[in-house]
Amino acid sequence: MQYSQDFKTAAIALCNAGKFIDSKGWVPATSGNFSARLPDGTIAITTSGKHKGHLQVEDIMLIDHDANSLDGKKSSAETGLHTTLYKRYPTIQAILHPHSINAILVSKIFGDVIVLENYELLKAMHSITTHETRITVPIFANDQDIPRLAHVVDQYLDTVNDCYGYIIAGHGLYTWGESILEALRHLEALDYLFDCELRLHGVRKP
């Protein structure tokens, strides 16, 4: 398979994102998956079962927008969650899925959503310009049936305007952005804000 320069650039950026995310402890064992949409609409995505902190360019593969492998490699078990988001949001170019402890804890103590409001760091989210903002991060039940889970997420997203990420209960966070860097910014900000809420609710020492 002859990969394009766009693919190679995205693959290196995803490997570097993995190193950073792993340095935060957000992708233990072989958890998590990452992707980036290329200018031609194909998607660079992590192959299944690799440690996402130790990714090599060979661990990134190419799929089409319907999740078909274009290079014979086996994509993430959760590829359908990525392709569903790319179809919904034409402007997003990257999706990150870590298994961060704070996302897991949030799903254990909050109900169907966690609401984040009046935090300066909300301005790290795309197009938010003031702390006087309220964002809702939905929490979905985990499901081993990824097409069914993707459908549940998609139905929810039909009902809201702005969404920056969602939590799968006991599993992890999905967040996205208009670039890998923006998705990383969203991930770091959401994790920080989850941490604030967990401390407020006595889960962590302030």
Ligand SMILES: CSCCC(=O)C(=O)COP(=O)(O)O
């Ligand atoms: C060992 S974690 C279980 C699978 C998972 O939730 C995940 O994020 C990693 O799966 P992948 O197929 O993308 O490696």
Ligand SMILES: [Zn+2]
């Ligand atoms: Zn996962």
